[in-house]
Amino acid sequence: MDNQIYKSGERVEKFCAVCGEERGHVVASVTKAGRITRVSCPKCGTRSPYKSGEVTARAAARPGAPYDSTHTYRAGQSMTHPVFGVGEVTAVIEPQKIDVLFPDRMRRLIHAQGRG
Ligand SMILES: [Zn+2]
Numbered sequence: 001m002d003n004q005i006y007k008s009g010e011r012v013e014k015f016c017a018v019c020g021e022e023r024g025h026v027v028a029s030v031t032k033a034g035r036i037t038r039v040s041c042p043k044c045g046t047r048s049p050y051k052s053g054e055v056t057a058r059a060a061a062r063p064g065a066p067y068d069s070t071h072t073y074r075a076g077q078s079m080t081h082p083v084f085g086v087g088e089v090t091a092v093i094e095p096q097k098i099d100v101l102f103p104d105r106m107r108r109l110i111h112a113q114g115r116g
Pocket of ligand 1: 016017018020041042043044046
């Protein structure tokens, strides 16, 4: 059942013992079969071994789809950035710029790339 193939740089939900809370971790290394072996916490930077089954359902727990600069976002949409974590679009600043509120702070990202 758990035969998902993961790649380095993807995100999985995992409890960080250092932060003391569950958050999206960046996949740091995988086996040739696509099994996660190590993940790193984007907030505190702690790398920890990853055991299969530790994931609390990648799809179900994910509030936003991965950030895609070619996607056109609207205020209120959420995304998961590979570095900054889960963010919510607060405003469209320019046709190709959006403000996104991440757990640490607001960041300006590009979107709708390759259009117009
Ligand atoms: Zn942490």
